[in-house]
Amino acid sequence: MTAIDAFLVTTPTETAPVPPARVPARITRAPRAHQPEPTHHHTPESVRDEAHDSMSPEQAGRLAAARAQVAARYGVTARRADTVAPQVAAAVAAASDLPRSVLDVQLGHRSVRRFLPGPLPPLVLPTLVAAAQSAPTASDLQLWSVVAVTDQARLARVADLSGGQECVRDAPLLLVWVADVARVRALAERRDTAVHATGYLETTVTAFVDAALAAQNAAVAAESLGLGTVYLDGVRDRPEALGAELRLPRGTAPVVGLLVGRPDPARAGRVTPRLPQAVVLHHETYDTARQLRPLAAYERRMAEFYRAEGLDGGWVGRVLTRLRGHGSLRGRERLRSALAALGLPSW
Numbered sequence: 218m219t220a221i222d223a224f225l226v227t228t229p230t231e232t233a234p235v236p237p238a239r240v241p242a243r244i245t246r247a248p249r250a251h252q253p254e255p256t257h258h259h260t261p262e263s264v265r266d267e268a269h270d271s272m273s274p275e276q277a278g279r280l281a282a283a284r285a286q287v288a289a290r291y292g293v294t295a296r297r298a299d300t301v302a303p304q305v306a307a308a309v310a311a312a313s314d315l316p317r318s319v320l321d322v323q324l325g326h327r328s329v330r331r332f333l334p335g336p337l338p339p340l341v342l343p344t345l346v347a348a349a350q351s352a353p354t355a356s357d358l359q360l361w362s363v364v365a366v367t368d369q370a371r372l373a374r375v376a377d378l379s380g381g382q383e384c385v386r387d388a389p390l391l392l393v394w395v396a397d398v399a400r401v402r403a404l405a406e407r408r409d410t411a412v413h414a415t416g417y418l419e420t421t422v423t424a425f426v427d428a429a430l431a432a433q434n435a436a437v438a439a440e441s442l443g444l445g446t447v448y449l450d451g452v453r454d455r456p457e458a459l460g461a462e463l464r465l466p467r468g469t470a471p472v473v474g475l476l477v478g479r480p481d482p483a484r485a486g487r488v489t490p491r492l493p494q495a496v497v498l499h500h501e502t503y504d505t506a507r508q509l510r511p512l513a514a515y516e517r518r519m520a521e522f523y524r525a526e527g528l529d530g531g532w533v534g535r536v537l538t539r540l541r542g543h544g545s546l547r548g549r550e551r552l553r554s555a556l557a558a559l560g561l562p563s564w
């Protein structure tokens with residue numbers, strides 16, 4: 218059973234926030250057949266009693282520690298952890314005995330473009346957002362937002378606006394990461410002050426970097442739960458149209474999409490070999506001459522890799538073809554003017 222299947226078995230299916238003391242039964246390691254998780258609504262009090270009854274001191278300790286972690290992230294008391302980030306403490310507690318380390322998850326990454334049907338457990342989204350918000354953010358500006366799309370009709374429209382990839386239509390969840398200076402502009406307006414720096418390229422880049430760091434934290438969190446992810450840069454193909462679809466306010470721009478779902482095991486991708494470290498890692502100063510030497514062996518490995526995928530050629534040819542002209546950018550070559558139209562002039 219994958220981590221996320223365990224969550225599916227053991228977490229409530231209702232979308233209401235998990236009441237304070239509730240914790241997925243994964244912590245109790247309850248087998249599906251013997252101890253199914255109730256899916257009906259409880260009053261908080263009855264749930265609290267049940268949860269306390271069924272929790273060992275170790276489980277209660279884990280949940281308390283997870284609540285303290287969530288509380289620290291949002292700057293509230295532990296009692297408020299479940300209010301500010303519903304279900305996240307339960308997910309963190311449940312995840313604490315997952316067998317994969319962070320490095321294991323990172324090194325095992327592969328993009329997943331085929332998902333099993335069906336919605337994700339309700340705790341997934343708030344958990345991914347908590348992971349995303351735990352990423353560093355330049356000057357604590359937090360210049361990003363995220364739009365979660367699960368509606369099938371909207372997913373289909375987003376697919377049409379972003380290159381037409383089938384996996385967008387099939388995914389249970391699309392997260393559109395958004396560079397966002399609209400929020401600080403609104404705050405400035407309220408205080409009757411100006412934030413001229415939000416019009417400069419530096420601030421736009423800061424917002425894009427912030428959004429990307431947040432997205433990658435969410436991606437690693439999703440993969441740690443056994444979910445699959447793939448990024449989608451097609452969200453920048455037609456940013457004004459996508460902005461209208463998602464009702465993005467002026468001062469925001471889509472940065473990248475992230476599809477999240479349960480990977481279809483029949484179509485599990487392989488780990489794509491990366492460049493040798495000697496190519497990308499420079500010691501003290503950039504060494505151009507040394508950089509290209511180890512490429513030949515990589516090229517052979519990649520030609521083999523692509524052949525196994527039914528594709529011709531090697532890595533170098535693919536990269537050069539992709540970047541030969543602006544055709545492959547599919548509209549993104551006009552990003553500068555699109556950003557200006559979205560209220561990010563990026564002077």
Ligand SMILES: Cc1cc2nc3c(=O)[nH]c(=O)nc-3n(C[C@H](O)[C@H](O)[C@H](O)COP(=O)(O)O)c2cc1C
Pocket residue numbers: 326327328329330382447448449450451473486487488489
């Ligand atoms: C910013 C970004 C945008 C991407 N956009 C797409 C996309 O639109 N469609 C897609 O199928 N994969 C997309 N990918 C996935 C890459 O193709 C993939 O990461 C790369 O081929 C390496 O494979 P791996 O992720 O399995 O290691 C994107 C990845 C990144 C980082």
